[in-house]
Amino acid sequence: MSLxxxxxxxxxRGAFALDxxxxxxxxxxLALLGPNGSGKSTLLAALAGLIRPAAGHVRVGERVLTRCExxxxxxxxxxxxxxxxxxxxxxxxxxxxxAVQNIAFGLRSTGTxxxxxxxxxxxxxxxxxxxxxxxRRPAALSGGQQQRVAIARAxxxxxxxxxxxxxxxxxxxxxxxxTRELLAERIRTGGTTTVLVTHDATDALVLADRTAVLHxxxxxxxxxxxxxxxxxxxxxxxxxxxxxxLVGTVREDGSVRVEGGATRLPPGSxxxxxxxxxxxxxx
Numbered sequence: 001m002s003l004x005x006x007x008x009x010x011x012x013r014g015a016f017a018l019d020x021x022x023x024x025x026x027x028x029x030l031a032l033l034g035p036n037g038s039g040k041s042t043l044l045a046a047l048a049g050l051i052r053p054a055a056g057h058v059r060v061g062e063r064v065l066t067r068c069e070x071x072x073x074x075x076x077x078x079x080x081x082x083x084x085x086x087x088x089x090x091x092x093x094x095x096x097x098x099a100v101q102n103i104a105f106g107l108r109s110t111g112t113x114x115x116x117x118x119x120x121x122x123x124x125x126x127x128x129x130x131x132x133x134x135x136r137r138p139a140a141l142s143g144g145q146q147q148r149v150a151i152a153r154a155x156x157x158x159x160x161x162x163x164x165x166x167x168x169x170x171x172x173x174x175x176x177x178x179t180r181e182l183l184a185e186r187i188r189t190g191g192t193t194t195v196l197v198t199h200d201a202t203d204a205l206v207l208a209d210r211t212a213v214l215h216x217x218x219x220x221x222x223x224x225x226x227x228x229x230x231x232x233x234x235x236x237x238x239x240x241x242x243x244x245x246l247v248g249t250v251r252e253d254g255s256v257r258v259e260g261g262a263t264r265l266p267p268g269s270x271x272x273x274x275x276x277x278x279x280x281x282x283x
Contacts, residue, residue, distance in 0.1 A: 002191040003061035003160045009046050011039075011056040012238040017054075018042050018217040024161075024210075026061075027191040031198055031208035034179035036234050039217040040197045044163045047195065048086045049079040060084070060160045060193075081111060083239060085159035089170040094136040099149050100125055100134040124152040127180060138238035144175035148182065155186055164189065164196040168203060180206050201229055213237055 003024045012019040019040040024030045034040050045051045047058055049065060058066035060097040065082050079086075093102045103121035108114065122134055128148040138146050147167065167183070168176040184207050187194055196207055204211050204225050210265060212222040213234055223234045232238040 002193055005047075005161050005193050005195070006057075006059045007047060007066075008056040009043065009053045009054045009058070009066075011042055011046055011051065013039060013042055013217065016083060016217045018046070020214070020217070020219050022219065022222075024193050024195060026193055029187060029194040029196060029210040031196045031204035031267060033198065033201075033204065033228075034214035034216055038214045040214055041165055042195060043214070044086065044165050044195065047161070048084050048163055049077060049082050050148045052076050058197060063160075074198060076134060083157075085154040085157070085158040085161070086163045086165070087150055088165040089167065091138070091146040091154075093146055093149055095138050098135045098137050099130060099141065102138070103147055104108045104151045106157045109156040110157045121152070121156065124156045125149070127186070128152045142175075144171055144179060147171060147175075147179055151179070151186065155190060156190065158190065158234075159192065162194040164194060164198075166198055168198075168200065176200075183207060204229065206215050224272050241283050 005022075005024040007023075008021045009018060016039075020039075022030070032040050032043065041049070046053050046066070049058075053068055055068050055070075056066070057064065057069065060083070063077075064075060065077045065084070074133075096103065097105065100118060100250060102120045103124050104114070104117040106272055107117035107120055112120070112162070125131060130145060130148055130152075133141070133145070141149065151167070160205065169181050171179060175277075180203060185239060187207070194207075196203060199202060208225045210223065211225040211228040212219050213221070213228065213236070215234060215236070222235070223230055229237065
């Protein structure tokens with residue numbers, strides 16, 4: 001059964017503090033966008049229980065996984081007991097275990113008997129398109145194949161929440177597209193509540209129901225993915241949709257005054273307006 005995620009977190013991080021509140025409905029996928037250093041990976045680490053926030057909470061359904069609130073006993077459920085899966089750019093497979101044993105490890109960690117875990121792991125291997133590769137160790141698999149094994153290992157224990165930290169970033173374009181489609185299929189099939197950190201608008205469009213934008217530790221936009229990407233409120237997100245970024249002022253005749261000169265926009269051009277119409281805009 002899918003469970004909703006509710007989190008409110010304050011985590012001091014150097015020059016700024018991560019200070020966010022977010023909710024993800026049961027079975028939904030939330031994409032989290034933002035420039036480097038905005039706090040995205042810190043947020044995932046706090047949700048996974050890898051770091052303790054200065055204040056706040058993490059709840060999944062009726063379970064409290066993190067609680068750091070005044071006047072109440074602090075609680076930080078260990079990562080291995082949170083039923084929260086985490087998958088990043090690096091598959092982090094155990095090099096001494098073959099593919100099916102790597103997947104079975106995740107199942108065994110939840111108490112599944114060995115024989116049952118191995119049988120289920122073989123089914124998962126087939127589900128991610130790697131039937132017949134049960135006995136191959138990671139060194140004998142391509143990068144894309146390793147990531148498929150890692151996806152199966154993360155999903156096999158049926159986590160309540162899945163955290164994805166740019167899982168396609170280290171893959172070539174073709175392999176990334178195949179992995180993206182696989183993730184979309186497996187997440188939808190399992191109805192897994194998911195938070196996806198990405199720098200790729202395609203990931204958000206294919207996988208996410210909602211998209212939130214994080215900047216300097218705070219969420220500055222949050223809504224349906226099509227709206228956030230189609231009507232961006234930040235320069236970072238606006239840059240996803242075009243080949244270049246122009247900063248300037250719209251004139252009375254429709255031309256745009258930019259640094260270093262002026263350019264006329266053809267009829268029907270789409271522009272991003274960060275303030276009233278006569279203020280700076282980004283194309």
